Amino acid sequence: MANTPSGRDARGFEDQMAGPIHAQINGKSRAFASEPETSLLFALREGLGLTGTKYGCGEGQCGACTILLNGVPRRSCQLSVSDAAGKSIVTIEGFEHNGQLHPVQQAFLDQGAFQCAYCTSGMIVSSVALLQKNPNPSTTEIVQALQGNICRCGTHPRIVAAVEQAARAMHRSTPQGTGPKGSGQ
Numbered sequence: 001m002a003n004t005p006s007g008r009d010a011r012g013f014e015d016q017m018a019g020p021i022h023a024q025i026n027g028k029s030r031a032f033a034s035e036p037e038t039s040l041l042f043a044l045r046e047g048l049g050l051t052g053t054k055y056g057c058g059e060g061q062c063g064a065c066t067i068l069l070n071g072v073p074r075r076s077c078q079l080s081v082s083d084a085a086g087k088s089i090v091t092i093e094g095f096e097h098n099g100q101l102h103p104v105q106q107a108f109l110d111q112g113a114f115q116c117a118y119c120t121s122g123m124i125v126s127s128v129a130l131l132q133k134n135p136n137p138s139t140t141e142i143v144q145a146l147q148g149n150i151c152r153c154g155t156h157p158r159i160v161a162a163v164e165q166a167a168r169a170m171h172r173s174t175p176q177g178t179g180p181k182g183s184g185q
Ligand code: FES
Pocket: 054, 055, 056, 057, 058, 059, 060, 061, 062, 063, 064, 065, 066, 075, 076, 077, 078
């Protein structure tokens, strides 16, 4: 290898010199242990132990891996660690506050809105994002917002009921305490 690295070697050299990539994850500054080109889903699960975010299809089709990136629901299997540099990430682990579940989490429990629960964290993240944008969605709007999240167990009617319950609960509560950590909500 030449003394002056070039091409891919040069990029690796620069990355090494730049040090680990940081992001605000669930309200705390964290350093990724993974390389910049590593799948963000893999880095969260395997590198940082945030295993609530699930690997379903790995192709951006099922929504099981949904996280909030700067408040926007994104498929973490379609992002790399470098995409998250300096940004705010909220995973399902970031929704509980001081031992209290987020109203959407509570509503999923109350409505029994899961069977195997493999889709549940992605469903909850997408539902929170919907309610932040639209606090009073119609049934049609809920179905549309969640159509990219697949539930193989067929619990969609209960999921819709849970989002409706959460919307009512969030209307009753003060705005404080209903947003995920680090979301600015
Ligand atoms: S695992 Fe990411 S969309 Fe299916």
